Amino acid sequence: MTTIEPxxxxxxxxxxxxxHDIPLTREMGxxxxxWHNQTLRLHLPLAPNVNHKSTLFGGSLYCGAVLAGWGWLHLRLREAGITDGHIVIQDGQISYPLPVRSDAIARCDAPELAQWEKFIATYQRRGRARLTLHTCISEQDSEEQAVRFVGQFVLHR
Known part of the structure; x- marks a missing residue:
């Protein structure tokens, strides 16, 4: 019998x-x-997201960056046993220092532990909290960041 990791x-x-909830993600491929050690990685294929310059479309990159943060928060909240909230993006800043000419990887790492703990405590006390997450996107075979994103996510009841 094969064991599937949690x-x-x-x-x-x-x-x-x-x-299911964001059908655009299906169309984007x-x-x-x-999801490993509180790091989330998403795959963004070039073909369904290509632009007129044969690079990954900036709007698709923005969606990938936001969804890496949204997905990170979704998974981390479930690990913490919090399932009663709604996650929304409140603010986002993005930069595109390099073109993306191939399939890409969007990544979101955990924020500082103190920031996470304050976020959880605020949510439990007030039913609403904000968390800033940093995501990046690189070409599939590169570690060089082609996109950098900082987003403020809100969790509310």
Missing amino acids: EHDAAHALEQVLH MRVID
Whole structure:
């Protein structure tokens, strides 16, 4: 019998949520690569997101960056046992220092632990809290950041 890792289950469940609740992610061909050690990685294929310059469309990159943050928060809240909130993006700043000429990986890492703990405490006390997350996008075979995003996400009841 094959054992499926809980992180694999979480990644698969997130992909289903994204494709069901945000149909654009299906059309973009977005896939959840993995959720490991509180890092989320999403795959953005070039073909359905290509622009007139044969690079990944800036709007698709923005969506990928936002959804990496949204997905990170969704998964991390479930790990913390919090399922009664709604996640929305409140503000986002993005830069595109390099073109993306191939399939890409969007990544969101955990914020500082103190920031996370304050976010959770505020939500439990007030039913609303804000968290700033940083995401980046690189070409699939590169570590060089082609896109940098900082977003403020709100969790509310």
